[in-house]
Amino acid sequence: MPGRPGPPDGVLAERAQDGDTAAFETLVLRHQDTVFRVALRTLGDREEAADAAQEALVTAWRRLPSLRDADRFRPWLLRIAARGALDAARARAPEHPIPEGAEVADPAAGPAGRAVGSGLRQALDHALADLPPPQRICWILREMEGLGYEEIADVVDATPTAVRGRIHRARTRLVEALEPWR
Known part of the structure; x- marks a missing residue:
């Protein structure tokens, strides 16, 4: 994404594919909030969303060698997160209401x-x-x-x-x- 400090996602993803765990850690820090928000809004439960987000990041690490276009890391990661959250939503009992709290009311x-x-x-x-x-x-x-x-x-x-x-x-x-x- 433009405006982010440090190397672009594509460069970091290529380094991570070569085994550079610090590069992957930078990618995680860069995208973990987005992954969590997607999971939270899909699942509606903070604990489930945290679990789904963590699982998505672990899955991304394991599947990193299969990433063909390092410049497409963000959509690839969001695909993993979205599919994981959707699978979790489908697998559970009736929907839980989505909790309030993603945005705080203006005091x-x-x-x-x-x-x-x-x-x-x-x-x-x-x-x-x-x-x-x-x-x-x-x-x-x-x-x-x-x-x-x-x-x-x-x-x-x-x-x-x-x-x-x-x-x-x-x-x-x-x-x-x-x-x-x-």
């Missing part, structure tokens, strides 16, 4: 503003939890992580057209669910 908003922000945040969390996992992960990667359609398609192993459709359906469902907040 300058005052008690009323914080209450409205908290209520809206909870409504969004519940609406996200109700989305089918493929729609949820595409929406999260687009709206919360800022990935483009091509990158998301690479992450979720779908076409950009399928990603657009999933995001459109997710947006439609979220708008309907959040209608009372308009």
